[in-house]
Amino acid sequence: xxxxxxxxxxxxxxxxxxxxxxxxxxxxxxxxxxxxxxxxxxxxxxxxxxxxxxxxxxxxxxxxxxxxxxxxxxxxxxxxxxxxxxxxxxxxxxxxxxxxxxxxxxxxxxxxxxxxxxxxxxxxxxxxxxxxxxxxxxxxxxxxxxxxxxxxxxxxxxxxxxxxxxxxxxxxxxxxxxxxxxxxxxxxxxxxxxxxxxxxxxxxxxxxxxxxxxxxxxxxxxxxxxxxxxxxxxxxxxxxxxxxxxxxxxxxxxxxxxxxxxxxxxxxxxxxxxxxxxxxxxxxxxxxxxxxxxxxxxxxxxxxxxxxxxxxxxxxxxxxxxxxxxxxxxxxxxxxxxxxxxxxxxxxxxxxxxxxxxxxxxxxxxxxxxxxxxxxxxxxxxxxxxxxxxxxxxxxxxxxxxxxxxxxxxxxxxxxxxxxxxxxxxxxxxxxxxxxxxxxxxxxxxxxxxxxxxxxxxxxxxxxxxx
Amino acid sequence: xxxxxxxxxxxxxxxxxxxxxxxxxxxxxxxxxxxxxxxxxxxxxxxxxxxxxxxxxxxxxxxxxxxxxxxxxxxxxxxxxxxxxxxxxxxxxxxxxxxxxxxxxxxxxxxxxxxxxxxxxxxxxxxxxxxxxxxxxxxxxxxxxxxxxxxxxxxxxxxxxxxxxxxxxxxxxxxxxxxxxxxxxxxxxxxxxxxxx
Amino acid sequence: xxxxxxxxxxxxxxxxxxxxxxxxxxxxxxxxxxxxxxxxxxxxxxxxxxxxxxxxxxxxxxxxxxxxxxxxxxxxxxxxxxxxxxxxxxxxxxxxxxxxxxxxxxxxxxxxxxxxxxxxxxxxxxxxxxxxxxxxxxxxxxxxxxxxxxxxxxxxxxxxxxxxxxxxxxxxxxxxxxxxxxxxxxxxxxxxxxxxxxxxxxxxxxxxxxxxxxxxxxxxxxxxxxxxxxxxxxxxxxxxxxxxxxxxxxxxxx
Numbered sequence: 001x002x003x004x005x006x007x008x009x010x011x012x013x014x015x016x017x018x019x020x021x022x023x024x025x026x027x028x029x030x031x032x033x034x035x036x037x038x039x040x041x042x043x044x045x046x047x048x049x050x051x052x053x054x055x056x057x058x059x060x061x062x063x064x065x066x067x068x069x070x071x072x073x074x075x076x077x078x079x080x081x082x083x084x085x086x087x088x089x090x091x092x093x094x095x096x097x098x099x100x101x102x103x104x105x106x107x108x109x110x111x112x113x114x115x116x117x118x119x120x121x122x123x124x125x126x127x128x129x130x131x132x133x134x135x136x137x138x139x140x141x142x143x144x145x146x147x148x149x150x151x152x153x154x155x156x157x158x159x160x161x162x163x164x165x166x167x168x169x170x171x172x173x174x175x176x177x178x179x180x181x182x183x184x185x186x187x188x189x190x191x192x193x194x195x196x197x198x199x200x201x202x203x204x205x206x207x208x209x210x211x212x213x214x215x216x217x218x219x220x221x222x223x224x225x226x227x228x229x230x231x232x233x234x235x236x237x238x239x240x241x242x243x244x245x246x247x248x249x250x251x252x253x254x255x256x257x258x259x260x261x262x263x264x265x266x267x268x269x270x271x272x273x274x275x276x277x278x279x280x281x282x283x284x285x286x287x288x289x290x291x292x293x294x295x296x297x298x299x300x301x302x303x304x305x306x307x308x309x310x311x312x313x314x315x316x317x318x319x320x321x322x323x324x325x326x327x328x329x330x331x332x333x334x335x336x337x338x339x340x341x342x343x344x345x346x347x348x349x350x351x352x353x354x355x356x357x358x359x360x361x362x363x364x365x366x367x368x369x370x371x372x373x374x375x376x377x378x379x380x381x382x383x384x385x386x387x388x389x390x391x392x393x394x395x396x397x398x399x400x401x402x403x404x405x406x407x408x409x410x411x412x413x414x415x416x417x418x419x420x421x422x423x424x425x426x427x428x429x430x431x432x433x434x435x436x437x438x439x440x441x442x443x444x445x446x447x448x449x450x451x452x453x454x455x456x457x458x459x460x461x462x463x464x465x466x467x
Numbered sequence: 468x469x470x471x472x473x474x475x476x477x478x479x480x481x482x483x484x485x486x487x488x489x490x491x492x493x494x495x496x497x498x499x500x501x502x503x504x505x506x507x508x509x510x511x512x513x514x515x516x517x518x519x520x521x522x523x524x525x526x527x528x529x530x531x532x533x534x535x536x537x538x539x540x541x542x543x544x545x546x547x548x549x550x551x552x553x554x555x556x557x558x559x560x561x562x563x564x565x566x567x568x569x570x571x572x573x574x575x576x577x578x579x580x581x582x583x584x585x586x587x588x589x590x591x592x593x594x595x596x597x598x599x600x601x602x603x604x605x606x607x608x609x610x611x612x613x614x615x616x617x618x619x620x621x622x623x624x625x626x627x628x629x630x631x632x633x634x635x636x637x638x639x640x641x642x643x644x645x646x647x648x649x650x651x652x653x654x655x656x657x658x659x660x661x662x663x664x
Numbered sequence: 665x666x667x668x669x670x671x672x673x674x675x676x677x678x679x680x681x682x683x684x685x686x687x688x689x690x691x692x693x694x695x696x697x698x699x700x701x702x703x704x705x706x707x708x709x710x711x712x713x714x715x716x717x718x719x720x721x722x723x724x725x726x727x728x729x730x731x732x733x734x735x736x737x738x739x740x741x742x743x744x745x746x747x748x749x750x751x752x753x754x755x756x757x758x759x760x761x762x763x764x765x766x767x768x769x770x771x772x773x774x775x776x777x778x779x780x781x782x783x784x785x786x787x788x789x790x791x792x793x794x795x796x797x798x799x800x801x802x803x804x805x806x807x808x809x810x811x812x813x814x815x816x817x818x819x820x821x822x823x824x825x826x827x828x829x830x831x832x833x834x835x836x837x838x839x840x841x842x843x844x845x846x847x848x849x850x851x852x853x854x855x856x857x858x859x860x861x862x863x864x865x866x867x868x869x870x871x872x873x874x875x876x877x878x879x880x881x882x883x884x885x886x887x888x889x890x891x892x893x894x895x896x897x898x899x900x901x902x903x904x905x906x907x908x909x910x911x912x913x914x915x916x917x918x
Contacts, residue, residue, distance in 0.1 A: 012847070013849050016849055016850065016853050024644075027645045029832070030645075031641070031645040045494065048492075052489065055486075055489040056489060058483075058486055059486040059487070059488060059489060061482065061483070062482055062483045062484060062486045063482075063485050064478045064482055065475050065478040065479050068475070068478075069475070078629070084469070084470040084471040084474050085470060086470045086473055086474060090470055134652065135642070136640045136642040136643070137640075137642035140642070140643075153641070153642060154642075155642050155643070156645060158644075159644055160643050160644055163643055183643045183644065183646055183648050184648055186643055187640060187643070187650065188650070190651070191566065191650060191652060192566070194652060195566050195652070198652070215627060223639045223640060223641075223651070224638055224639070224640050224651035224652045224653065225598045225638040225651065225652045225654075226651065226652045228595070228598045228632065228653070229595070229598050229599075229652055229653070232595040232630075233595060243474070248488065250616075250617075250620050251491065251617050251620075254615070254616040255492045257616070265641070267511075268507065268510075268580075268635075269511075269581040269583060269633070269635050270635070271511070271634065271635055271636050271638055271639055272598075272632065272633065272635075272638075272653065273583075273632075273633040274594075274630060274633070275620075275630065275631040275632075275633070276629070276630055277627060277628070277629055277630070278629050279629065280588070280594070280629050281589075281590060281629060282590075283590060284588055284590075284593035284595060285588065285593075285594055293474075295470075295474050295477075299474060299478050299481060300477070300481075302477075302478060302481040302482055302483075303481040303482050303483050304481070307483070323835050323836040323838070323854055324847075324850055324854075326835075327850050327853045327854060328850060360843075360846060360847075361843070361846075361847050361850065362843065363803065363836050363839065363841070363843045364713065364840060364841075365803035365807070365836035365840070366803055366804075366806075367803070367834065367835075367836070370807060383712070383713060383715065385715075386713070387715035387716075389715060390714060390715035390716055390717075391715070395714065399842065399846070400714075400716075403711060403714055403719075404716075404719075406706070406710060407710075407711050407716065407719035407723065409705065410674075410705040410706040410711075410723055411705075411722055411723060411726065413703040413705055416705040417702075420674075420677060420678050423678060424678055424679075433912060434912070435907065435910050435911055435912045436883070436910040443845050445845030445846060445847075445848040446844065446845050446848070446883070448848040448852070449848060449849070449851075449852035449855075449884060449887055449888075450852070450855075450880065450883035450884045450886075450887050451887045451910060452879065452883050452910075453679070453882050453883060453886070453894075453909035453911075454910065455678055455679040455680070456679070456680055456681055456906075458681060459677050459678060459681060460672050460676055460677040460681035460684040460685070461672070461677055461700070461702065463681050463685075464684070464700050
C-alpha cells in the first residue's frame with residue numbers, strides 16, 4: 001500500500017464504508033478520549049502544565065542550534081556519534097552505512113514515526129537487511145504489509161481475529177492447531193517469537209520521544225519494553241529522530257513526559273521510560289551508539305507562520321478527538337502523520353500540491369487545539385494553509401468563483417438585499433408544499449445526502465423594514 | 468557544505484529570537500510519599516508489600532515465588548546490592564534471566580508521584596535485566612522515595628549513567644483492540660518490596 | 665437601556681427570519697433597545713475560512729463601520745459572534761486604522777443566549793412549550809464563545825419543556841461551513857452520528873444556537889427519513905410559533 005495523500009477523497013469514501021473500521025474507531029472514544037480526560041482530571045492542573053509545556057518547546061525551538069550542538073558534544077563525549085541528515089535520502093543512507101560498517105544482518109526496531117516518514121524499512125529491505133518491528137502493533141502491520149493507521153496505536157484498525165489470522169500465516173513453525181482466540185494468547189505468542197529476534201539482532205533502531213541537550217540523552221517511552229530490548233541486546237543502537245524533539249535538559253523532559261503519557265493513553269507514566277546517554281559499559285548495553293538527527297523539512301517551518309507545529313510531542317490526542325479522524329481513520333490521509341497534526345504539518349513537509357486535502361477536510365471544530373498538550377493552534381494553522389492555497393490559485397475554481405460572487409454581494413448591501421429577497425422567494429417556491437428542496441444545480445455537495453429546508457420566503461431585513 | 472553546516476545555517480537564519488528559560492515548573496505534592504508510591508505502583512499493576520527491614524526480603528521473595536507456583540530460584544547480577552542478603556532456600560543464579568525467569572533488583576530510588584522505580588545502569592546493575600525476566604522483584608527503601616522525577620534525576624547528576632530505566636509496573640500492551648494485556652516483551656509481573664528501614 | 669445592534673446573520677436573514685424576530689423579542693423583553701443595521705450582509709466567515717483574506721478583511725471593516733455606536737452587538741449564532749469576537753482582531757491586527765476598532769467591537773460582541781444570561785441577567789423566560797428536546801452545542805459556541813450553561817438555563821425555564829443531554833455533546837455535527845459541501849460523505853457520517861445520538865435520547869425536537877448546524881441536521885434527517893423537529897433555541901425561548909425547519913404548518917411565514 002503506497003500512501004497517496006492526493007487520493008484522500010476516494011480513501012475517505014472507502015473508509016466510511018468499512019464496518020470493521022467503524023468498530024475500531026468506536027474504541028477511540030472509550031479508550032483514548034475518556035482515559036485522557038480522567039487522567040487530567042486526576043492531575044488537576046492541565047492548564048498550567050500545558051502552558052509550561054508550550055513554553056518549554058518554544059524556548060527550545062528558539063535555541064535549536066545551540067541545543068543541538070550541545071547535545072552533539074555531550075553524546076560524543078560519552079563515546080556516541082551524532083549524524084545530521086537534511087532529508088529522508090540522507091538519513092536512510094546514514095543508517096545503512098552504520099549497519100554495514102557494524103556488519104549487521106539482523107536488525108530489530110522500536111516504534112518510530114520518523115522511520116516511517118523516511119521509508120526506512122523498505123529501503124533497508126532493498127539493501128538486503130530486513131528490520132523486524134518489535135512494538136506489537138508495528139509487528140502486526142509489518143506482517144500484513146500495511147502502514148500504521150495511528151501515531152500511538154498503529155494496529156488499532158484491526159480486530160483480534162485479524163491478528164490471529166496474520167500470526168497463523170506468519171508463524172508457520174508453530175503448531176497450526178493451537179488456539180489463538182484470546183488476546184492473551186496472541187500477546188504470549190508475539191513475546192516468544194520476538195524474544196528470539198531480540199536475542200539474535202546485531203543492531204537495534206529506535207526513535208526518541210525527547211532529546212535532552214544538557215545530558216546528551218535520548219528518552220524512549222514505551223509500555224511494552226520493546227524499545228529497551230531493541231537497544232540493549234545488540235552491539236549497535238541507532239536512534240533516528242526529528243531534530244525538533246530537543247529540549248534543554250531532563251527537567252524539561254519531565255514536564256513534557258507528564259503531558260505526553262496522559263495525552264496519549266491516559267497514563268500517569270508508561271511502564272518504561274528510558275534515559276539513554278551513550279553506549280553501554282563493558283557488560284551491558286550497546287557498544288556503538290548513534291543518533292541520526294533528521295531535518296526533512298522541519299527547519300523550513302522554523303520561525304514561520306506555522307512554526308508552532310514543531311512543538312508537537314506526538315501524543316496523538318488531536319487525532320483521538322478529531323471528528324474527521326473518528327469517521328475515516330488514519331489510512332485515508334495517505335501520509336505518515338494523519339489527523340489534525342497531519343493537516344497542519346503535511347502541507348509544509350509534503351507541499352500543498354500533495355497535501356491540500358488535509359487542511360481542507362476540517363470543520364475547524366477546535367477540539368484538537370483544546371486538547372493539544374503544547375497548545376498548537378491547529379485550526380489556525382490549517383486556515384493559513386488554505387490561505388496559501390487560495391493565493392496560489394490552487395483552490396477549486398468553482399468554489400473560488402462562488403465565493404467571489406458571494407463576497408461581492410456581501411460588500412454591496414443594496415445588491416445583496418435584492419438578491420436575498422429574490423433567492424428567498426425562488427427557493428421557497430422550489431421547496432413547494434414539502435417545504436424542502438431535494439436538489440439544486442449549485443452547491444451539489446449539499447444535496448448528495450441532505451435536503452435543504454426551504455426558506456420562509458421573505459428576508460428578515462424586508463420584514464424588519466415593514467414593521 | 469556538510470549536512471550539519473547546512474542545517475545549522477538554516478536554523479540560525481530562521482529561528483525566532485532566543486526566549487529566556489522559563490521558570491521551573493514544580494508541582495508540590497503533600498501526600499505521604501510511601502503511601503502515594505504504593506498507590507500509584509498498584510494502579511500500574513505492580514504488587515507492593517511493605518517490609519520492616521532488609522532481613523525480611525528473602526522470606527518475602529520466597530513467599531512471592533511460592534504464591535505463583537514458581538521454583539525458588541532467582542537471578543542476581545554479579546555484585547548485586549542484594550547479593551549479600553541471606554537467601555536461605557532460594558537458589559541464586561548469576562546468569563542473565565530468561566523470559567520465564569525471576570530477577571531481583573535493588574532500586575536506589577523511587578518516585579512517589581508516579582510509583583516509579585529508578586534504575587541507573589551500572590556494572591552490578593545491568594539495564595537489560597529489567598526487561599529479560601518474566602517476573603521482576605524490586606527492593607526499595609522507603610527512605611529512598613523522592614517526590615518526583617526531577618528530584619530523582621538531580622541526585623544522579625554526579626555520576627550520570629549510560630542508561631536510566633524508569634520502571635512503573637510490568638510490561639503491557641493495548642495494541643490488540645485497545646485492551647490491556649500484561650507481559651508484552653518485558654516482565655509479565657512486577658513486585659515491589661518496600662522496606663521501612 | 666442598552667442599545668443592541670442585532671447581527672442577524674446571513675442564514676437567518678435568508679432562510680429563517682423568525683429566528684431574528686425571536687432574538688428581538690428576547691432582547692426587548694430583557695430591557696434592550698434593538699436595531700438591525702440595514703447594510704449588514706455577512707460576517708465574512710466563508711471568505712476567511714476559505715483563505716480569501718482580501719474579502720474577509722473588507723467585510724470585517726464594513727461590519728465594524730456599521731456597528732459603530734452600539735453598546736452591544738448580538739448574534740443568534742455562536743459562529744458569527746465568534747467571528748466578530750475572536751477573529752476580527754486577528755484579521756485586522758496589522759491594519760492601523762481598524763486594529764483598535766476591531767478589538768473594541770470584539771469586546772462588545774456576544775452570542776444571543778449567553779448575552780441574555782451573563783449581561784442582561786436573565787435567568788428565565790415566560791414561554792411554554794410542551795415537548796422533549798435535545799440541545800445541540802455548536803463548536804463555535806462551545807470553544808470560541810464558551811457558551812455551555814446559558815442555553816440550558818434558559819431552556820429549562822420554559823414551562824413544559826423536558827431537556828435531554830446528548831451522550832456526546834462535544835463532537836462536531838459535520839456542518840463546518842463549506843466543509844459540508846466539500847466533503848459531503850464525511851459530513852453525512854458526522855450528521856448521522858449526531859442524529860442517532862439525538863434520537864437515542866427520545867427527544868422529538870432538536871434545538872441549537874447556530875442555524876448552519878441546524879439546517880444541516882434537519883436536511884440530513886429529512887433525507888434519511890428520520891422524524892425530527894428542528895428549531896433554533898431562540899424560537900422556543902421566545903415562544904415564536906411556526907413550523908419547524910423543512911416543515912409546513914400553522915404560522916407559516918407568508
